[in-house]
Amino acid sequence: MSHQKVISLETIRIACRNCSLSSLCLPMGLAPDDVERLDEIVKRTRPLHRGDFLFREGDRFRSLYVVKTGSVKTFAPSPEGGEQVLGFHLPGEVIGLDAIDKDIHACSAKVLETSAICEVPFTRLEELTATIPSLQHQMYRLLSKEIGHDTDMLLLLGKKNAEERLAAFLLSLSKRLHKRGLSATDFYLSMSRHEIGNYLGLAVETVSRLFTRFQDDGLMNVDRKHIQLLDVSTLESLVGGAGQNRRQQQQS
Amino acid sequence: MSHQKVISLETIRIACRNCSLSSLCLPMGLAPDDVERLDEIVKRTRPLHRGDFLFREGDRFRSLYVVKTGSVKTFAPSPEGGEQVLGFHLPGEVIGLDAIDKDIHACSAKVLETSAICEVPFTRLEELTATIPSLQHQMYRLLSKEIGHDTDMLLLLGKKNAEERLAAFLLSLSKRLHKRGLSATDFYLSMSRHEIGNYLGLAVETVSRLFTRFQDDGLMNVDRKHIQLLDVSTLESLVGGAGQNRRQQQQS
DNA sequence: ACCGTCGCTTGATCTGGATCAAGCGAAGAT
């Protein structure tokens, strides 16, 4: 997405209180004093590069990770030896929540491009939440939000066709990038077609064909990793399942 | 599954400290005094019946619900008017965690058979967790566990074929029932074939055919809602994806 | 500048499971 050595020490020295992501990240809604306390436990590591791991499946769980810049994918091994991509994580998003339960990471997290990551030791965070009610609430919300997101994915994988899935994926990226102050209609993909397909439960070929089709239909421009959304409202209508009239699935 | 009026007032008067589910439910690992405090905020409603709602999509979020006996399904509306079954909830399982974030329920919860349910007002629970560190930790684990479960479902819907999905579903029920002291190999389904199919992303017909096939192969007996698992280890090997050799999905 | 690798595209074919269609039997209603 961008040249490597651009991220300097100054960038990673930015504390929570000055971080442009604070409204998306843990500090959301905290009093200045409390942000200060949170700030003290956050480790800021130097930039990581494509292919680096934040943690691997089977690792002991110690910290949550927050993407500051760049992007990360998480994936779990499937019994046969393949893997399931579980998510792509953009700035402001928290990684590792699923490991709190068993104290062991059940999935791996791999950096997709040069990225700055904050590390938050969980035990210390947990102690802090006990004394800062609003931070505790923020944590509950964070975990709950993740569940809600997974629920959306279940609906996508369970009920939507290929076209709807890809449209939903593009719009999700668009929306999340926009919330971080980036363009909602012009961006670069940091993941491969293969990874997109894996994530959406589709073959690479299907993803590729759909990109071509969407472009032919004037919905977007695609040039390698460079994406430009041209007709967001039509994409949105595609997600709604207006694609065809598929059988209404209900039960009782 | 059983006659209705059997559950009496005595049954629902059981406090947390006497509840046989305490090792599965919130109180896990709490000191007796703390269980007492938790116990005080839990409301025990009279038994609910098939078709009753715990909450509906759009309702204000107020409480978490714990299944004590019986079973509950949760489901979300899909844009087209159909619905996606999100889960079936057995005794000891907690419902409503996904609504903490937005403070609004994004899905509905419907009772599948006569059931006893505990209601835990969330605001009060949250206050309590701030003063009982082990309860706070328990809550984090609970939310995290839910994420882990959703992750498993993503893998199931994204990578597994029909046979693998149904085998996984049956084994999941079996395992969860067993943990609650019930038979792991002989049980009744409280949900319809349609609901199972919806949950697993399959058509009713496919579910029905697979039940027939599994029975013909000697893996289980099926008589309406009554299930007997005969060959658990073969079912387990089916889940592993040993079914056929499907293309290894991996990415760079 | 050249080469090899690898990710991506595009075309042809195949297939698992959806859809369509037609009973059947159990449970509740009158």
Next chain:
DNA sequence: ATCTTCGCTTGATCCAGATCAAGCGACGGT
């Protein structure tokens, strides 16, 4: 006791998307 409904099963057909196959072009390495 009979009817009606509805959930379930089974058979026939269809199709979206997987799989197979064959280039092509970008990029990193030397």
